Amino acid sequence: MTNTTNMPIKRNKSSIQRRLIPTYIFLIIASFLSVFPFYWMISAATNKTLDVARGKLTFGSAAGENLHNLLANYDLWTALGNSFKYAIVQTVVALFICSLAGYGFELYHDKYKDLVFSILLLAMMVPQVATMIPLFKMMSKMGFLNTVWGFMLPAISTPFLIMMFRQNSRNFPIDILEAARIDGLSEIMIFFRMYLPVMKATYAAAAVITFMNAWNSYLWPKVVLNKTEAQTMPMLIANISGGYTVDYGLLMMGVLFCSVPTMVIFFILQRQFTEGITGAVK
Amino acid sequence: MKKKLVSMMLVGAMTVTAITGCGSSGTTETAETTEETAETTEESAEATEETAEATEETAETTEAAAASEEGSNTLTVWAWDANFNIPALEAAAEDYKANVDSTFELNIVEQSQSSDVEDAITLAGSSGDYSALPDIVLFQDHYIQRYVADYPDAWNTLEGADIDWDDFGAEKLSYSTIDGVHYGVPVDNGTAIMAYRVDLLEEAGYTLDDMTGCTWEKFIEVGKAVYEKTGKYLLCMDGDGNDLIYMMLQAEGQSQFTDGVPNFTENETLKEVCSLIVQMAQENVLYLANDWSDYTDQAIQGDMVAGVMNGNWIIPTIEQVSDNSGKWEITSLPTINGGEGYAANGGSSLYITSNSKNVELAQKFLAATFGAGSTATYDAALTNGGVITCSAKAGESDVYQQGVEYFNNQAIYAKIVEMGANVPVVEQSDYHYSARSVLATAIINAINGADLDAEIEQAESDLKFEMGIN
Numbered sequence: 001m002t003n004t005t006n007m008p009i010k011r012n013k014s015s016i017q018r019r020l021i022p023t024y025i026f027l028i029i030a031s032f033l034s035v036f037p038f039y040w041m042i043s044a045a046t047n048k049t050l051d052v053a054r055g056k057l058t059f060g061s062a063a064g065e066n067l068h069n070l071l072a073n074y075d076l077w078t079a080l081g082n083s084f085k086y087a088i089v090q091t092v093v094a095l096f097i098c099s100l101a102g103y104g105f106e107l108y109h110d111k112y113k114d115l116v117f118s119i120l121l122l123a124m125m126v127p128q129v130a131t132m133i134p135l136f137k138m139m140s141k142m143g144f145l146n147t148v149w150g151f152m153l154p155a156i157s158t159p160f161l162i163m164m165f166r167q168n169s170r171n172f173p174i175d176i177l178e179a180a181r182i183d184g185l186s187e188i189m190i191f192f193r194m195y196l197p198v199m200k201a202t203y204a205a206a207a208v209i210t211f212m213n214a215w216n217s218y219l220w221p222k223v224v225l226n227k228t229e230a231q232t233m234p235m236l237i238a239n240i241s242g243g244y245t246v247d248y249g250l251l252m253m254g255v256l257f258c259s260v261p262t263m264v265i266f267f268i269l270q271r272q273f274t275e276g277i278t279g280a281v282k
Numbered sequence: 283m284k285k286k287l288v289s290m291m292l293v294g295a296m297t298v299t300a301i302t303g304c305g306s307s308g309t310t311e312t313a314e315t316t317e318e319t320a321e322t323t324e325e326s327a328e329a330t331e332e333t334a335e336a337t338e339e340t341a342e343t344t345e346a347a348a349a350s351e352e353g354s355n356t357l358t359v360w361a362w363d364a365n366f367n368i369p370a371l372e373a374a375a376e377d378y379k380a381n382v383d384s385t386f387e388l389n390i391v392e393q394s395q396s397s398d399v400e401d402a403i404t405l406a407g408s409s410g411d412y413s414a415l416p417d418i419v420l421f422q423d424h425y426i427q428r429y430v431a432d433y434p435d436a437w438n439t440l441e442g443a444d445i446d447w448d449d450f451g452a453e454k455l456s457y458s459t460i461d462g463v464h465y466g467v468p469v470d471n472g473t474a475i476m477a478y479r480v481d482l483l484e485e486a487g488y489t490l491d492d493m494t495g496c497t498w499e500k501f502i503e504v505g506k507a508v509y510e511k512t513g514k515y516l517l518c519m520d521g522d523g524n525d526l527i528y529m530m531l532q533a534e535g536q537s538q539f540t541d542g543v544p545n546f547t548e549n550e551t552l553k554e555v556c557s558l559i560v561q562m563a564q565e566n567v568l569y570l571a572n573d574w575s576d577y578t579d580q581a582i583q584g585d586m587v588a589g590v591m592n593g594n595w596i597i598p599t600i601e602q603v604s605d606n607s608g609k610w611e612i613t614s615l616p617t618i619n620g621g622e623g624y625a626a627n628g629g630s631s632l633y634i635t636s637n638s639k640n641v642e643l644a645q646k647f648l649a650a651t652f653g654a655g656s657t658a659t660y661d662a663a664l665t666n667g668g669v670i671t672c673s674a675k676a677g678e679s680d681v682y683q684q685g686v687e688y689f690n691n692q693a694i695y696a697k698i699v700e701m702g703a704n705v706p707v708v709e710q711s712d713y714h715y716s717a718r719s720v721l722a723t724a725i726i727n728a729i730n731g732a733d734l735d736a737e738i739e740q741a742e743s744d745l746k747f748e749m750g751i752n
Binding site for chain 1: 360362363365366389390392393395398401402408409410413414578579580583595596598599602
């Protein structure tokens with residue numbers, strides 16, 4: 001009796017599991033491909049350059065030596081400090097400006113707003129290299145070379161972020177807005193007190209994206225930052241990897257220092273990141 | 283469901299990134315990409331040129347962002363390679379401080395590669411705003427003529443500097459002298475060396491003397507014997523950026539160009555050089571690496587070879603394999619008809635930019651240091667960075683006469699300076715690297731079975747197309 005009732009359920013379970021096998025195989029391969037470079041980076045940072053070049057994949061004992069050489073030959077702390085400074089300032093400012101814009105575009109009504117938004121989207125179509133020289137001239141004239149302003153000004157208002165905030169604002173309950181107005185909250189305070197807490201997930205996703213972009217950007221910083229004291233981590237890594245002979249152990253130690261902050265930030269905001277990307281509102 | 287889909291897309295995107303990440307490699311590739319970017323920037327620059335001119339006046343009034351201020355005792359210099367050029371510059375700064383002016387400061391800004399400096403000049407030249415440039419830049423020899431021609435306003439000449447130009451090898455100076463005017467002071471010496479693993483040669487029954495001044499035919503014979511006995515290649519090169527063609531041709535006193543036009547199909551020596559390379563690769567005498575990192579990391583540091591031929595800056599790479607200390611020695615290049623061959627490959631010089639407010643100080647500094655005003659700079663540059671001078675006077679110092687343990691106590695530095703004086707001057711072109719690239723492709727195709735003559739013809743027409751010549 002028990003057998004007959006249980007049979008179909010069992011078959012169902014195993015057929016579901018069987019159907020999942022290809023998915024798991026795909027996911028295992030994908031995770032291997034994603035995780036392997038990280039493993040290799042860490043293992044290479046503990047090996048001597050010759051071992052790395054010869055393809056050694058296991059951990060070595062040269063981590064201390066690589067770290068010592070890195071600190072002795074390169075100004076790691078300055079570069080790391082600069083990268084943090086530039087990336088954090090850019091993230092905070094960009095998030096504020098773009099969320100305000102996205103909020104305005106979605107929740108206020110004006111007959112020209114779609115036209116303005118289209119123009120904004122057009123800006124997205126212009127490749128970065130095309131604006132490089134005019135931007136450089138502007139920064140140079142304004143005296144912003146080698147400053148945090150020169151680094152972040154071109155990137156604080158990106159059509160992508162504005163669009164992301166605008167899209168996600170569609171899920172913002174309009175009732176809250178109206179209730180706040182009735183209760184006499186000023187328009188700017190509605191943004192700070194009502195909109196901001198509700199859109200936390202979107203902010204988290206936008207923060208991860210902006211921080212990573214700012215942290216990893218190379219071409220533009222290379223153009224505006226031409227002093228050793230102003231250089232960022234990617235520029236430092238590029239310097240280590242240049243030259244006739246590359247010390248791979250030292251290079252990977254540098255890369256490790258460069259990757260850890262973005263990884264930490266991603267892991268902390270991982271849950272909010274997925275929610276923010278999918279447009280969840282709490 | 284939506285979340286699931288997005289997660290799947292994210293995983294997919296990460297996989298794609300991971301795969302493409304694995305594919306990228308080598309400094310040459312990065313260099314090429316940067317070059318491409320530079321070219322794109324150049325194109326867009328043309329569009330903005332008009333605006334540039336209009337605002338040029340304002341540019342001149344703004345304060346210099348990078349170069350040192352007028353009247354100060356500091357110079358700023360841009361250079362690349364922390365293990366090679368930068369120790370040489372540090373040595374020069376020390377020398378100048380000790381012997382000329384104790385208050386002098388040299389601010390060295392490290393660049394990741396030579397193309398960084400090239401891109402910065404392109405950017406400054408295209409925007410008409412030179413204020414971000416430093417006082418002095420290190421610049422690749424093969425590119426300087428093109429950059430002086432394209433951006434004449436970016437440079438200051440060395441007219442009036444107290445430098446004995448006759449002291450330097452004529453070949454090296456031929457790069458930095460434009461229309462008879464000196465623009466740069468040589469730093470390193472690009473003289474090509476032919477380094478052999480003497481122990482492996484002996485194993486195959488040959489000595490270094492057999493190889494000095496031998497013909498390429500003999501070289502191939504020895505190469506086959508060495509490969510048979512030891513399993514190692516007697517020669518290796520980056521197949522992607524194949525410098526063998528240029529060096530072998532120069533050793534014959536020939537160029538790939540005649541009067542600024544590519545001369546491949548009518549050039550019998552070039553054809554012979556190419557067919558020798560193809561033959562060597564097919565008979566396991568030459569290992570043609572896939573790219574630069576394969577060449578330095580796998581072939582040389584991976585101990586696959588018994589011989590290396592390249593500019594002497596390859597020495598530190600050879601020395602990475604400490605197990606082979608004492609087993610290497612160097613000599614001149616083989617030639618087609620026998621006799622010692624001399625060539626040069628790579629190298630750079632220091633140039634004063636138009637943004638320098640201290641041209642006089644910059645000239646004085648360069649003259650007193652790399653201009654061989656004192657030999658202390660070159661002595662320390664050699665000891666700390668392995669940078670070899672092309673000044674005959676500096677090459678006479680004691681440091682140069684010492685034997686090098688790694689090279690079986692041979693006095694390789696004195697030997698290189700001596701060889702450097704014999705390098706024939708051949709016609710140079712702005713399209714040096716383009717020529718290298720099309721010929722490298724021709725050779726790889728020929729190794730894979732294509733007809734060499736047809737490939738060379740194709741290479742010539744490709745290069746002419748790139749240069750805009752019909």
